[in-house]
Amino acid sequence: xxxxxxxxxxxxxxxxxxxxxxxxxxxxxxxxxxxxxxxxxxxxxxxxxxxxxxxxxxxxxxxxxxxxxxxxxxxxxxxxxxxxxxxxxxxxxxxxxxxxxxxxxxxxxxxxxxxxxxxxxxxxxxxxxxxxxxxxxxxxxxxxxxxxxxxxxxxxxxxxxxxxxxxxxxxxxxxxxxxxxxxxxxxxxxxxxxxxxxxxxxxxxxxxxxxxxxxxxxxxxxxxxxxxxxxxxxxxxxxxxxxxxxxxxxxxxxxxxxxxxxxxxxxxxxxxxxxxxxxxxxxxxxxxxxxxxxxxxxxxxxxxxxxxxxxxxxxxxxxxxxxxxxxxxxxxxxxxxxxxxxxxxxxxxxxxxxxxxxx
Ligand SMILES: *Cc1c(COP(=O)(O)O)cnc(C)c1O
Numbered sequence: 001x002x003x004x005x006x007x008x009x010x011x012x013x014x015x016x017x018x019x020x021x022x023x024x025x026x027x028x029x030x031x032x033x034x035x036x037x038x039x040x041x042x043x044x045x046x047x048x049x050x051x052x053x054x055x056x057x058x059x060x061x062x063x064x065x066x067x068x069x070x071x072x073x074x075x076x077x078x079x080x081x082x083x084x085x086x087x088x089x090x091x092x093x094x095x096x097x098x099x100x101x102x103x104x105x106x107x108x109x110x111x112x113x114x115x116x117x118x119x120x121x122x123x124x125x126x127x128x129x130x131x132x133x134x135x136x137x138x139x140x141x142x143x144x145x146x147x148x149x150x151x152x153x154x155x156x157x158x159x160x161x162x163x164x165x166x167x168x169x170x171x172x173x174x175x176x177x178x179x180x181x182x183x184x185x186x187x188x189x190x191x192x193x194x195x196x197x198x199x200x201x202x203x204x205x206x207x208x209x210x211x212x213x214x215x216x217x218x219x220x221x222x223x224x225x226x227x228x229x230x231x232x233x234x235x236x237x238x239x240x241x242x243x244x245x246x247x248x249x250x251x252x253x254x255x256x257x258x259x260x261x262x263x264x265x266x267x268x269x270x271x272x273x274x275x276x277x278x279x280x281x282x283x284x285x286x287x288x289x290x291x292x293x294x295x296x297x298x299x300x301x302x303x304x305x306x307x308x309x310x311x312x313x314x315x316x317x318x319x320x321x322x323x324x325x326x327x328x329x330x331x332x333x334x335x336x337x338x339x340x341x342x343x344x345x346x347x348x349x350x351x352x353x354x355x356x357x358x359x
Pocket of ligand 1: 030081082083084085109153157184215216217218219224228
């Protein structure tokens, strides 16, 4: 007989490793295709030499660097083992009973329902609008006495759509101050809205202590393999996050690489301009071929293929292009290097594929 395990965990699918396709192009995880910059590689090598020592559990140097970069206090910043760990910690600091509710849009980041359930709370999923954006009015209306936490993924993974500043401000003003609102800005660096319309969570949070912002070094900063993300919020929220933090889970190599990458951010952020040119090229080609593709403010595009999504993902994998299908909703396509994107477009615009899936 095996030991007792929480029976409710059976509702969470066990992790299934992706199929291995040697030589395939991987456009499935929103990663950056470039390796770390030389300065980051050097910091990584140096930090690895001290691997016998525990990392700084307060991540003091990294938090100080982030505080300078964002013009906030060190007390406003927590770091996590990727921002996905912070997603889980945010449930842990707000929810204490199964009746506690966590509101988020659906479809959105797949970690939200999982961390909600792991945290023993109840997920309240609010469907996206017809144009695949957050339905902020419906989300505000879904707030009850039991609501403890709201995730707003902006821009949204996996649909790529972004909320503008004014609508987000209206929403934040409508939510009761006792509810913590998480603005998950994992793709912030890919937003290209104007300074007036661009929602900057850190700015919105300055006057709203119930707002916490999540950003990550995994996407535009290209350090997905090292696991470093951060939260910006009121000192009380940050203090609570540090209480539930798994000790030493942000390792010294990750801290060193994040500091070096932050220092070299101009070089990294220049790359996002190139990526955005590619994103628009891919989207235009897909639109011209007859696909529906919502505008994207991220490093991926979304194909709302409905019940044909899984089949599309299999067909592309057979052609050596790995994409990320999501149930019966759609397929997410990460923008890679031009030659990788070309390989995807060759598949996507093949007349046989178009006949099967587009239109
Ligand atoms: C990728 C992603 C994250 C964070 O990833 P980490 O690697 O854990 O920092 C968080 N939120 C969204 C919406 C993402 O897509």
